[in-house]
Amino acid sequence: MKIYIIGIGLIGGSMAMDLKTIIEGIEVFGIDSNKKHANQALEKGIIDRIGTLDNVAEADRVILSIPVKESLALLPKLLDQLHSDALLWDVGSTKEQLCELIANHSKRDQFLAAHPIAGTEFSGPQAAHRDLFNGKPQILCESNKTRPDLLTWAKQTFREMGMYLRFMEAAEHDKHMAYVSHLSHISSFMLGKTVLEKEEDENNIFDLAGSGFESTVRLAKSSPEMWTPIFEQNKENVIEILDAYIKNLEHFKKLLVNDDYKSLFREMKNTNQLTSILNGISKK
Amino acid sequence: MKIYIIGIGLIGGSMAMDLKTIIEGIEVFGIDSNKKHANQALEKGIIDRIGTLDNVAEADRVILSIPVKESLALLPKLLDQLHSDALLWDVGSTKEQLCELIANHSKRDQFLAAHPIAGTEFSGPQAAHRDLFNGKPQILCESNKTRPDLLTWAKQTFREMGMYLRFMEAAEHDKHMAYVSHLSHISSFMLGKTVLEKEEDENNIFDLAGSGFESTVRLAKSSPEMWTPIFEQNKENVIEILDAYIKNLEHFKKLLVNDDYKSLFREMKNTNQLTSILNGISKK
Numbered sequence: 001m002k003i004y005i006i007g008i009g010l011i012g013g014s015m016a017m018d019l020k021t022i023i024e025g026i027e028v029f030g031i032d033s034n035k036k037h038a039n040q041a042l043e044k045g046i047i048d049r050i051g052t053l054d055n056v057a058e059a060d061r062v063i064l065s066i067p068v069k070e071s072l073a074l075l076p077k078l079l080d081q082l083h084s085d086a087l088l089w090d091v092g093s094t095k096e097q098l099c100e101l102i103a104n105h106s107k108r109d110q111f112l113a114a115h116p117i118a119g120t121e122f123s124g125p126q127a128a129h130r131d132l133f134n135g136k137p138q139i140l141c142e143s144n145k146t147r148p149d150l151l152t153w154a155k156q157t158f159r160e161m162g163m164y165l166r167f168m169e170a171a172e173h174d175k176h177m178a179y180v181s182h183l184s185h186i187s188s189f190m191l192g193k194t195v196l197e198k199e200e201d202e203n204n205i206f207d208l209a210g211s212g213f214e215s216t217v218r219l220a221k222s223s224p225e226m227w228t229p230i231f232e233q234n235k236e237n238v239i240e241i242l243d244a245y246i247k248n249l250e251h252f253k254k255l256l257v258n259d260d261y262k263s264l265f266r267e268m269k270n271t272n273q274l275t276s277i278l279n280g281i282s283k284k
Numbered sequence: 285m286k287i288y289i290i291g292i293g294l295i296g297g298s299m300a301m302d303l304k305t306i307i308e309g310i311e312v313f314g315i316d317s318n319k320k321h322a323n324q325a326l327e328k329g330i331i332d333r334i335g336t337l338d339n340v341a342e343a344d345r346v347i348l349s350i351p352v353k354e355s356l357a358l359l360p361k362l363l364d365q366l367h368s369d370a371l372l373w374d375v376g377s378t379k380e381q382l383c384e385l386i387a388n389h390s391k392r393d394q395f396l397a398a399h400p401i402a403g404t405e406f407s408g409p410q411a412a413h414r415d416l417f418n419g420k421p422q423i424l425c426e427s428n429k430t431r432p433d434l435l436t437w438a439k440q441t442f443r444e445m446g447m448y449l450r451f452m453e454a455a456e457h458d459k460h461m462a463y464v465s466h467l468s469h470i471s472s473f474m475l476g477k478t479v480l481e482k483e484e485d486e487n488n489i490f491d492l493a494g495s496g497f498e499s500t501v502r503l504a505k506s507s508p509e510m511w512t513p514i515f516e517q518n519k520e521n522v523i524e525i526l527d528a529y530i531k532n533l534e535h536f537k538k539l540l541v542n543d544d545y546k547s548l549f550r551e552m553k554n555t556n557q558l559t560s561i562l563n564g565i566s567k568k
Contacts, residue, residue, distance in 0.1 A: 117492060117493070117494040118494065119494065119496070120495065120496075121496075136494070137491055137492060139492070166491055166492070176483070176488055176492050177492070179479050179482050179483055179489075180479060180483070180488070180489055180492050180493040180494075180497045181492075181493070181494060181496060181497060183475065183478070183479070184475065184496050184497045184499075184500040184501070185496065186533070186536055187471055187475050187500055187533075188496075188500055189536070189551065189552050189555050190529060190532040190533050190536055190555075191467065191468065191471050191529065192555040192558045193532050193551065193554070193555045194467070194525065194528050194529045194532050195463050195464060195467070195525075196555065196557070196558065197528065197532075198463050198525060198528060199460070199463055199464070202561055204460055204463075204464070205463075205464055205558075205561050206561050206564045207421055207450055208401060208421060208423070208450070208460050208461070208464050208465075209401070209464040209465070209561075210401040210402065210403065210420070210464075210465060211404065212403070212404075212405075212465060212468050212469065212472075212502075212503050213464045213465060213468045214562055215468075215499050215500070215502050215503065216468040216471055216472055216499070216500055216502075216503060217468070217558055217562065218496075218499045218500075218562065219496050219499065219500060220552075220555045220556070220558050220559075220562075221556060221558065221559045221562065222552070224549045224550075224552035224553045224556065225549075227552060228545050228548055228549045228552070229545075231540060231545075231548060232543070232545055235540055235543075238540065239537060239540055239541065241478065241479075241482060242533065242536070242537050242540075243537070244478050244481065244482060245474060245475065245478045245533070246530060246533050246534060246537070248474040248477050248478050248481075249470070249471075249474050249526065249529070249530050249533070250530065252470055252473075252474055252526070253523060253526050253527070253530070256515060256519055256522065256523060256526075257523065259516070259519075261512050261513075261515075261516055264512055264515060265508045265509075265512045266508075267473065267477065268473050268504075268506070268508035268511060268512070269508045270477070271473050271474075271476040271477045271480065271504045272504070272505060272508065273480070274476045274480060274489075274501055274504050274505065275504075275505045277486055277489050277490050278498055278501065278502065278504075278505065280490045
């Protein structure tokens with residue numbers, strides 16, 4: 001079986017590494033616009049060869065793991081080339097526009113919209129590692145539009161990677177992701193920006209900050225190359241949740257200005273209920 | 285040497301545990317308005333006996349580790365009782381009002397305002413453990429107002445706990461803490477609130493959220509009992525930094541509304557410089 005990985009970063013690279021242990025006789029071709037990354041992936045044994053987009057017709061499976069905006073440009077052309085038993089899945093963080101784009105493509109049923117929730121603030125093939133997906137959710141969107149035999153293969157393969165599967169519509173996926181992922185990134189980036197602006201002496205941040213600060217701004221290390229197009233693709237949902245967040249911060253400020261500490265206490269107490277949910281996440 | 289710990293939570297309890305390994309012949313008395321906590325501390329061996337506030341005169345060292353508002357009420361009365369060679373230090377997260385309150389107390393020089401940056405989202409004596417302070421900063425405020433022999437003892441003791449010392453004025457301390465700690469807590473609490481409000485089905489949060497969400501809302505588990513008075517004490521500084529944060533979020537939103545992805549990219553790229561600072565923190 002020939003696998004093409006287009007974009008050999010944390011997700012694509014880690015997926016290739018897992019596939020090599022699951023599928024016998026697999027041959028992995030890697031394509032990356034960043035030549036350094038492609039060579040690193042080769043040296044690290046993530047891929048067996050460097051491939052080219054012109055030869056995608058020989059691929060049995062294709063993983064599309066590049067920034068979402070580039071996927072939009074590339075996906076239709078890739079589908080055009082697929083042989084009749086090939087399956088292509090993407091791993092992007094937004095799905096609605098991508099699914100709409102190829103809704104009427106003649107090979108729509110050879111595509112599967114997948115989103116493994118396994119990203120970290122690190123990127124590139126050096127960050128890739130085996131078992132990244134073990135115990136993590138894999139969201140499959142509009143999976144009823146994928147050809148049953150190909151879908152069955154994919155579901156089984158993802159489960160062998162240790163993932164548990166969730167199914168939803170593309171629009172629903174994008175909305176939830178705005179809530180539980182995209183907002184966290186904005187919150188983190190802007191928190192980092194605010195503190196950098198205020199703390200003229202960066203040594204103070206280093207010396208005085210504890211693990212709490214570190215935890216809330218961790219995502220501010222994330223790649224702008226990846227996140228700019230995610231925010232663009234999911235603009236409407238992101239603005240909606242960002243508005244709600246700003247409103248809640250304004251409300252918190254108002255309580256503080258008014259010395260209404262009873263309400264301030266209640267705000268925090270009510271939010272403490274997240275604890276049980278979070279304990280569930282950290283066990284994943 | 286008799287040590288009194290007033291408030292046997294994460295910080296007070298952990299400090300008692302360290303002191304027991306550092307000071308020979310130490311006898312630790314614990315006082316806590318929560319009887320369950322006092323008994324847990326006794327069972328866990330954090331304290332040797334349960335003490336009473338009436339007997340503080342017999343203490344050689346007193347650690348005041350209760351919510352900052354209660355410290356304000358209690359500190360002058362405790363100082364009144366101290367014998368002439370006793371030292372009392374607090375471990376609270378705000379310092380300006382406390383230092384002002386006892387500025388003219390006849391035993392001002394037997395007090396040391398200390399802030400170990402070692403809190404977590406957990407609280408209570410069950411969370412206490414040895415070595416919590418190892419490698420962490422201890423901020424000492426207005427230490428020139430503490431009697432030199434008592435200050436020397438305290439500095440040596442904190443260093444034996446593995447802490448590195450930083451010295452600053454109380455007002456300066458409170459400002460920095462608003463930046464690198466208090467804002468993170470508000471950001472986290474309100475992020476948690478926003479997502480809880482939007483995600484009607486809590487299972488979605490559990491299923492779809494990754495480690496990024498977990499990291500940014502971790503502090504929303506924190507104790508409202510502890511944090512309400514911190515925000516009250518540090519109201520001015522907190523409002524100032526919260527305003528700056530909201531402004532930055534509004535700006536981010538505006539860029540998104542205007543489809544100005546070039547600037548959005550730059551915002552994130554500039555904030556990436558936190559990476560090196562954060563790598564420093566996580567090595568602490």
